[in-house]
Amino acid sequence: MAILVGIDEAGYGPIMGPLVVSAAAISLPDELLGGDLWDSLRGAVARNRKGASGRLLINDSKKLHQGLGDYKHLQRGVLGFLKAAGKQLPETLGDLLGMLKALEVERLGGYPWYETGTAERKLGYDRQDITLAGAGLSSELAKQGGRALGISSTVLLAKEYNQLVAVTNNKAAVLFNLAIGYIDKAYRKYGRNNNLQIVVDKQGGRSHYREHLQKMFPGLKMKILKERDDVSSYQLGDEGRGFKIHFLAKGDSKQMPIALASMASKYLRELMMESLNVFFADVCPGIKPTAGYYQDGKRFLDELTAAGLLAQEWEELLVRQR
Numbered sequence: 001m002a003i004l005v006g007i008d009e010a011g012y013g014p015i016m017g018p019l020v021v022s023a024a025a026i027s028l029p030d031e032l033l034g035g036d037l038w039d040s041l042r043g044a045v046a047r048n049r050k051g052a053s054g055r056l057l058i059n060d061s062k063k064l065h066q067g068l069g070d071y072k073h074l075q076r077g078v079l080g081f082l083k084a085a086g087k088q089l090p091e092t093l094g095d096l097l098g099m100l101k102a103l104e105v106e107r108l109g110g111y112p113w114y115e116t117g118t119a120e121r122k123l124g125y126d127r128q129d130i131t132l133a134g135a136g137l138s139s140e141l142a143k144q145g146g147r148a149l150g151i152s153s154t155v156l157l158a159k160e161y162n163q164l165v166a167v168t169n170n171k172a173a174v175l176f177n178l179a180i181g182y183i184d185k186a187y188r189k190y191g192r193n194n195n196l197q198i199v200v201d202k203q204g205g206r207s208h209y210r211e212h213l214q215k216m217f218p219g220l221k222m223k224i225l226k227e228r229d230d231v232s233s234y235q236l237g238d239e240g241r242g243f244k245i246h247f248l249a250k251g252d253s254k255q256m257p258i259a260l261a262s263m264a265s266k267y268l269r270e271l272m273m274e275s276l277n278v279f280f281a282d283v284c285p286g287i288k289p290t291a292g293y294y295q296d297g298k299r300f301l302d303e304l305t306a307a308g309l310l311a312q313e314w315e316e317l318l319v320r321q322r
Contacts, residue, residue, distance in 0.1 A: 002030045002195040003149070005186045006257025007179050009201075010061060010265035012171070015320050016292035016300070017276065019161055019175065020269045022100070022153040023182040024081070024260035028146035030195055037256040044133075044140035045256070049073070056080040056133050058259050060252035061266035068291050069274060074267040075125055076133065078151065081260055083134025084141065085148035089127060093271050094119030102153035102268060111157065111317050113279035114272070121275070151264045152185075154178055155272065162321045171322065180216045187217075187236075187243050196243035201251040201258050207232050209247055284309055 004026050011019045032040055038047055038058070046052040047059045057064055057073050058081075064073040079089055082099070090096040097103045097119070108114040141147050156164070156178070164174045183198055190196045207227050214222060217236055225233035225244070232247040251258040277289035280300075284307050290300040301319065304310040310318075 001027055001145075002033050002197060003027055003186070003190040004033065004255075004257050005182070005190070005196070005198045006251075006255055006259070006261045007182050007198065007200045008252055008258050008261035008265060009175060009178070010262065010269045011292075012175055013294070014292035015294055015297040015322065016158070016290065016318060017273045017320075018158065018269055019156045019178075019320075020102070020153060020265040021156075021175070021178040021182065022151055022261040022264040022268075023186065024151045024257045024264065025149035025186070025190070026141070026146060026257055027149055028141070028144060032144060032146070033195075033197060040144055041137070041140045041256075044137040054129075054133065054136075056137055058256055058263065060250075060259055061262040063253075064263065065266055065270070068277075068289055069270070071267055071270040072125075074263045074270065075123070076130060077260070078264045078267050079123075079125060079130045080133040080137060081148055082151060083131055084137040085150040086138075087150065089125075089130060090123060092119065093121045093123060093275075096123065096268070096271075097155065100151055100153040100264065100268070103155040103157075107157065110159070112314070113276045114157075118272075118275040121271075123271075151260065152182070153264055153268055154181070155268055157317075158320050159317050162316075165321045176212065180212070183243075183245060184216065187241070191237075191241040191243050193240070198243055198245040199251055199255045199258050200245065200247050201262070202232075202247045202249045206247075209234065209245075213245070280304070280309075 005023055007023045009021045011017055044055055045058050046055045056077050058077050061074060083089060090099055094105045105119040108118055165171050168174055179200055186198055207229055209232055213234060220236040220238055223235040225235055230249045235244050236242055248254055252262040280287055287303050290296050
């Protein structure tokens with residue numbers, strides 16, 4: 001049996017809101033590794049809305065997300081996968097953050113826009129629909145000899161993000177270190193007596209990861225399998241334990257676990273941005289909500305400044321360093 005773990009992020013580019021990194025894991029027979037999981041599991045999952053007929057939509061989050069606040073497809077896919085993995089459906093955002101080990105809710109207390117009502121906010125979804133869709137995926141995986149293992153996430157809020165960028169002087173290093181953390185967790189949890197394969201959406205234009213991997217796993221022997229623009233693959237291991245890792249360009253459209261990680265990351269970021277926008281709509285009536293990306297984020301911050309609301313203590317919690 002193989003364990004396939006996908007890792008991806010949401011929120012790398014914006015100047016506001018959290019950076020979120022997630023990992024999704026699936027157990028499956030070795031022979032399915034080289035194939036298309038969307039095809040193998042087509043009875044329960046679909047890539048596109050057209051013709052999905054109740055199946056779970058799983059794809060690159062950018063292809064499923066319809067705009068600020070419209071995350072129903074992300075929510076259904078993520079919660080359906082969690083249900084397939086045998087998890088109880090979360091009632092609130094706090095439940096979801098805890099289930100994914102994404103963020104201790106106490107850490108929300110330092111942020112005025114998160115500290116009141118964010119953790120308690122009801123998620124709001126069709127429980128029966130998601131339960132049935134999750135059961136369908138669980139059944140389809142079982143037919144193939146596999147099962148859903150779960151999703152875990154890290155929500156890095158702006159102040160913590162800025163502190164890490166200040167230490168590394170490189171936001172790409174912050175993202176890569178978060179991804180390495182999930183690689184290490186997968187290795188420790190699944191690396192013994194399993195065919196562990198880790199797939200990661202490529203980090204920018206980088207094609208060479210040997211140095212970084214050797215630094216993080218100095219005790220493991222490494223073999224470079226390939227280093228190309230489209231994929232960089234490595235094998236690492238010691239006696240009885242190891243893994244293969246593949247960094248894929250546009251990986252979220254090639255590997256279902258990467259797409260699931262992308263969806264989980266985007267879903268959590270959307271929920272957090274929703275709380276931020278609700279708060280500022282109350283303290284600054286008439287301000288248009290923002291997704292936090294550079295141009296619109298600047299517009300949002302300029303409006304807060306014009307209203308006299310961007311005090312230094314808020315700016316330090318709101319604006320991310322680039």
